[in-house]
Amino acid sequence: MANQYGGWAGKVLRVNLSTRKITLEDTVERYLDVLGGTGIGYKVLWEEVPAHVQPFDAENKLIFGVGPLAGTGVPCNGRTAVTTIFPTVSPMPLVGSGHMGGQFAARMKYAGFDAIIVEGKSDKPVWLHVHDGIAEIKDASHLWGQGIVRTESTISQEIGQESAVASIGQAGENQVPMAVVITGRSHSAGGIGGIMGSKMLKAIAVQGKMPVRIAADKQKWENLINLHRSLLGANNQHVVPSFPHPKSEYFNPGSRWVGAPGKRWGAATPAVTLTDDIYSLNRISFRTNNAAYFLGDETWKYTVRGNGCHSCPIRCHTVIKDPGIAAKYGIQELAQNTCVGLIYGRSFFPSLAKDRGTPGREASFVGMHLADDLGIWCNYGQLQRDFVRLHKEGIFKQKLGAEEYASIPWKKCDDGDPTFLFDILPRIANKQGEFGEVLGLGTGPMLKRWNLDEEKWGADKDTAYWKMGHPKHHANEDDGQCGVVINTQYNRDAQCHSHCNFVRSGLPIHEQKKLAEKNWGSADAVDAVGEYTPTNIYKMRRAKWAIIRKELHDSLSICNWMGPWIASPLKERGYAGDDTLESQLFSLATGHTLSRDELDKVGERIFTLHRALTIRGMNQVNMRKEHDQSPEWIFKDAKDKPAFSKGTIRMDKADIEKSLDLFYEVMGWDKTTGAPTAQAYKQLGLGYVADELAKGGLLPK
Amino acid sequence: MSSKDAIAPMEATMEDSPEGISRRGFIKGSACVLTGMAALKASEAFGAEKPWFIIMERASGMIVGDPSLCVACQRCELACTEFNDGKADPGLTRIKIGRNLQYGPAGALGTEKLGLWGNSLVVQDTCRQCPHPVPCSTACPHNAIIAQPGSGTRVVDAERCVGCRTCQMACPWGMMTFNEDKGKADKCFLCNGKPKCVTACPSGALRYVPWSDRTKTSPPRGAFLLQVPESKAAACASCHVAAPGGPRNPLQNPVPNPLFTPAK
Known part of the structure; x- marks a missing residue:
């Protein structure tokens, strides 16, 4: 079938590394019901990868997927979803996805593909060159053993710079579960590196100039893009600045909108001074400087520019330059990253973990330099939190042999000496000794191997552990019960930002409540942080909406670190964004017109497929008991303040159980088990899923 | 619009003949320009066999x-x-x-x-x-x-x-x-x-x-x-001629245009 739609490239590439067979599929014919991205990933896993398959088996597949909006001018569409049987989930491997930004998503579309499915296992190192509608498997023996930086550079020399290369470092090659694939220096997808390594796939390069068509009238499209642009805030859709400004009704010190007039990109040539027109659409990129936000205000001096994904005006990655650090530690002058990637290095050092001055910045530079070349994942900071706790509680001393323990320069760690990282990070990447092996496993298998109590690990708020080997990701500390329920639903950290992009937008609670009433039917759908009230159906409607939008974003290719756009910086709109943006963008781009509710139904289908994969993978229908768990720390308070009192994020156990009741109810799932009913599957066009689950006794009674 | 209007300020003059401009204008200045209008008219008037006028109005x-x-x-x-x-x-x-x-x-x-x-x-x-x-x-x-x-x-x-x-x-x-x-x-x-x-x-x-x-x-x-297509080579040659007797000031010593055909 010819591609009758705009948006999609129209083809999915399938590469079998065992047989070296390369085939094509029609995207719309095969995958219209799941859009793209994680949708294609889940569908391929459901149909083709049986439950017993382990992450590093040849039978496991990697699905690099984007959606119809990738490569277009929709703001914030740069993320590629990589779906697979994820290697760091405990107690057994289950479906999961890593996501990387940069240029890869767009370039994959321009190369002619909506997704690349990698199957099998090569018997020698290879890289995959995908270009202009075709693909070639190429020898990578000259790349094997190299870091990510050199790999990307060598491939670019061969094929030219108008390409995007996603590659693994030594950690991936050595099949370390905690390994990443990285594209464009700093855009990484966690957990994927080791699986590429198991397939001996060093890199994928995408390249091409095939256009992505917009189905709608040009003027309509331009108008919609301009509307969307006007609704953007800063990173994480923070819609008020962090500083007082005459043009702003509100400000919020927690906001990532840190680009105040007078701040400078001090390492630009020549330096750039930020101007007063903070709301100008031609100044959006100056609002965010995550290097300054995470590493300290002094980092403005070292800022070269903002960077980030194709098509995104936000620039959440910051390019920083410090020749002094480079000379001192023998590393590159330039570094670049975002969010926890920026603080990767300093977080290993208890004395520097919160340091926003020079020592913290030095450790962070060294950390980025090593981690993004060796390709070691941090599991959203859990690697460092685990490390700090293992060290603090003397567990390393107990578990490592005396000789190995003595070989690690612990004094450097205690002194906050960044050269410590030159010792320990290669151990992890090379699976060197018990230390390297264990830290590369991920938290779940690490706890199991060293006989540590998972419940105890999750009892301590500072460790921020959630469950199944992974940490919290915007849970009760940001969004009460809504955050908790979202964090129960995934097999790795939830990676959902739909909810916190709204509640952490920086708007005062009374403005949030107005928007909540409009969108979820009641102002009670949202509480102020630390002023939580008992659960209600509106909160759970919002939780459902948040999860569905996350999956929708990961399938359409919209960045869930920015959308959905419930709030906006525009006072004249009552700070409202537009909850129909996704469906409008999708409809105009593809020509396949779906309303907000119709498109949300597709998102629900995609998420339900994830749920079904989890049920099948666990061979367990009782999700409530065996999967949707929360750690003990959320039910505690350091000062023993009761739940629902002011100033605590403490949750109440019965209230969380009730939240799950309500959540399962709004999802149309069985309340006892939290599993979708046959009816729920069928309503979403997933009758075939229900049939298969029924055979295994995996439908609720 | 007359040909004089078509000349941008600060630029050299060109032969004061609408025909001369619109058909094969001999340009006496070094960086002469025509307005797009003149250029368009010129192109409309051109036949494939005739040399084309290749100097364009400056962009604004x-x-x-x-x-x-x-x-x-x-x-x-x-x-x-x-x-x-x-x-x-x-x-x-x-x-x-x-x-x-x-x-x-x-x-x-x-x-x-x-x-x-x-x-x-x-x-x-x-x-x-x-x-x-x-x-x-x-x-x-x-x-x-x-x-x-x-x-x-x-x-x-x-x-x-x-x-x-x-x-x-x-x-x-x-x-x-x-x-x-x-x-x-x-x-x-x-x-x-x-x-x-x-x-x-x-x-x-x-x-x-x-x-x-x-x-x-x-x-x-x-x-x-x-590459200069053959059809335009003559137009180049009309300005880029040898300099007889040394430096030439075309404003003072116009060189006859070998391609010029008087209006009928």
Whole structure:
């Protein structure tokens, strides 16, 4: 079938590394019901990868997927979803996805593909060159053993710079579960590196100039893009600045909108001074400087520019330059990253973990330099939190042999000496000794191997552990019960930002409540942080909406670190964004017109497929008991303040159980088990899923 | 409009004959210009067998980029092709950033490393709206690249373009693009005076400014080949003659135009 739609490239590439067979599929014919991205990933896993398959088996597949909006001018569409049987989930491997930004998503579309499915296992190192509608498997023996930086550079020399290369470092090659694939220096997808390594796939390069068509009238499209642009805030859709400004009704010190007039990109040539027109659409990129936000205000001096994904005006990655650090530690002058990637290095050092001055910045530079070349994942900071706790509680001393323990320069760690990282990070990447092996496993298998109590690990708020080997990701500390329920639903950290992009937008609670009433039917759908009230159906409607939008974003290719756009910086709109943006963008781009509710139904289908994969993978229908768990720390308070009192994020156990009741109810799932009913599957066009689950006794009674 | 109106200020005069201009005008100045209107009329009057007039009106505006402000998002490229052509088309885009992102204009094999893997500067490649001899226009054997009436912007006349890609080879800065769907050359036309890339830029790194000649100071991007089609060679030769007896001041000592045919 010819591609009758705009948006999609129209083809999915399938590469079998065992047989070296390369085939094509029609995207719309095969995958219209799941859009793209994680949708294609889940569908391929459901149909083709049986439950017993382990992450590093040849039978496991990697699905690099984007959606119809990738490569277009929709703001914030740069993320590629990589779906697979994820290697760091405990107690057994289950479906999961890593996501990387940069240029890869767009370039994959321009190369002619909506997704690349990698199957099998090569018997020698290879890289995959995908270009202009075709693909070639190429020898990578000259790349094997190299870091990510050199790999990307060598491939670019061969094929030219108008390409995007996603590659693994030594950690991936050595099949370390905690390994990443990285594209464009700093855009990484966690957990994927080791699986590429198991397939001996060093890199994928995408390249091409095939256009992505917009189905709608040009003027309509331009108008919609301009509307969307006007609704953007800063990173994480923070819609008020962090500083007082005459043009702003509100400000919020927690906001990532840190680009105040007078701040400078001090390492630009020549330096750039930020101007007063903070709301100008031609100044959006100056609002965010995550290097300054995470590493300290002094980092403005070292800022070269903002960077980030194709098509995104936000620039959440910051390019920083410090020749002094480079000379001192023998590393590159330039570094670049975002969010926890920026603080990767300093977080290993208890004395520097919160340091926003020079020592913290030095450790962070060294950390980025090593981690993004060796390709070691941090599991959203859990690697460092685990490390700090293992060290603090003397567990390393107990578990490592005396000789190995003595070989690690612990004094450097205690002194906050960044050269410590030159010792320990290669151990992890090379699976060197018990230390390297264990830290590369991920938290779940690490706890199991060293006989540590998972419940105890999750009892301590500072460790921020959630469950199944992974940490919290915007849970009760940001969004009460809504955050908790979202964090129960995934097999790795939830990676959902739909909810916190709204509640952490920086708007005062009374403005949030107005928007909540409009969108979820009641102002009670949202509480102020630390002023939580008992659960209600509106909160759970919002939780459902948040999860569905996350999956929708990961399938359409919209960045869930920015959308959905419930709030906006525009006072004249009552700070409202537009909850129909996704469906409008999708409809105009593809020509396949779906309303907000119709498109949300597709998102629900995609998420339900994830749920079904989890049920099948666990061979367990009782999700409530065996999967949707929360750690003990959320039910505690350091000062023993009761739940629902002011100033605590403490949750109440019965209230969380009730939240799950309500959540399962709004999802149309069985309340006892939290599993979708046959009816729920069928309503979403997933009758075939229900049939298969029924055979295994995996439908609720 | 008379031919005198057609002459831009500060430029040399041309022969005061409408016929002379519109058909084979002999130009007496060194950097003479015609308005687009005259050029259009000229082209309409041309027959394939006759030598073409190749000196164009100067452009009035141009886009300049500031690499220290560019954040590499490529929203300019997307605005260019989505809002003008209804597709995101990295091959067609008339402003070019994507090709410089990683290593800069010298590329991965070059020695001067800019871009993400060099000093992080991203160079925005924009059309210089060249003065005479406008390489793309001069090279076009079909006279399909003309000065837009009023603005002087160098634009492709899609009706005349046959898609031979000669212009793409001629531009020293690689700024000619090609619309593969239409089989026609394309180039920056400054969105008829409201450049969409400039509007779209989220970091104010692009500006639409009065034209100035940047062609003499910016090095070419790579290899290029300026061919002068046979049909235009005579027009070149009409100005570029040997200098009999040393330096020549054409304003004082006009050289007879061998191609001039008196009006009937």
